[in-house]
Amino acid sequence: MDFHGIDLNLLVAFDALVSERNVTRAAARVGISQPAMSAALSRLRKLFGDPLFLRSAAGLVPTPRARDMAEPLSRALRQIEHTLVKKPEFVPAEASQTFTIGLSDYPAFVLLPALLEALGQKAPGASLSVHAFTDRDHAVDLLDAGTIDAAVGVPPMHMDGRIFTRPILRDEFVTVIASNHPAARRGLNMKTWLALPHVLVSPEGERYGLVDQALARTGKRRSLALTLPQMFAVPAIIARTRMTATLMKRVALNSPASRKLVMLPPPIELPEVVFDLIWHRRGNSHPAQQWFRELIASVAASL
Incomplete structure (x- = not known):
């Protein structure tokens, strides 16, 4: 078996670079200096005739050749490690x-x-x-x-x-309204639901959520009265207003305000979360x- 002079430590360095996408962190991971890791990268590039990693604002980005090699080499190194090094047993207690x-x-x-x-x-x-x-x-x-x-x-x-x-x-969506809301007795069809002021939970600050995406496919829009990043304030808000919200079922069920709410199926099909x-x-x-x-x-x- 001839590996044409390939140093196994170079493959370890390559695996660390793939995982860390950063020369300094990769060097720390394998226990060598940053210059030594840079030298290993230079040898890897020469060995494979490919840049392997390109610098970007987000760190090192693997080339297609590096991505092709990454998983097979990682599996091979893990197998070698498993064969040669007995891992310490973890005892939770x-x-x-x-x-x-x-x-x-x-x-x-x-x-x-x-x-x-x-x-x-x-x-x-x-x-x-x-x-x-x-x-x-x-x-x-x-x-x-x-x-x-x-x-x-x-x-x-x-x-x-x-x-x-x-x-x-996994969780599913429910639509919630205050239990004393007139719609709680009549039920919610699409027309009634769209006429209500809606609350949108958007952790990333967007004013266009899953509900809005589903409505857009039917050519409909809802009226947003409130957008906020935290979902757990929503049940209490709905219980004290004439607004409605469509949120995950466990959030509504576990809220202290749950007894003042009515949970209904949304009048539009929504995916499981x-x-x-x-x-x-x-x-x-x-x-x-x-x-x-x-x-x-x-x-x-x-x-």
């Missing part, structure tokens, strides 16, 4: 580390209390650090920077193979992080 997680508002509200309870039962010496994000791709930035071990939120738009996802939470468990390739095979991800998934399944 003896763990004393801090796990880090990024949560958007909805999973923080729905998932976090049960997750903390389960973590306290299974790994009482461990702790949890929570980081908030609103933009779906902000979770990827936090993972790239190593700020968090995992995230739960709406699937990111851009992953490039280094970010893994797994759907773990899916929240993903999101993590970086660098932690994919780490025993403690694997356990943490399975704990998150099992708690979500119990809901």
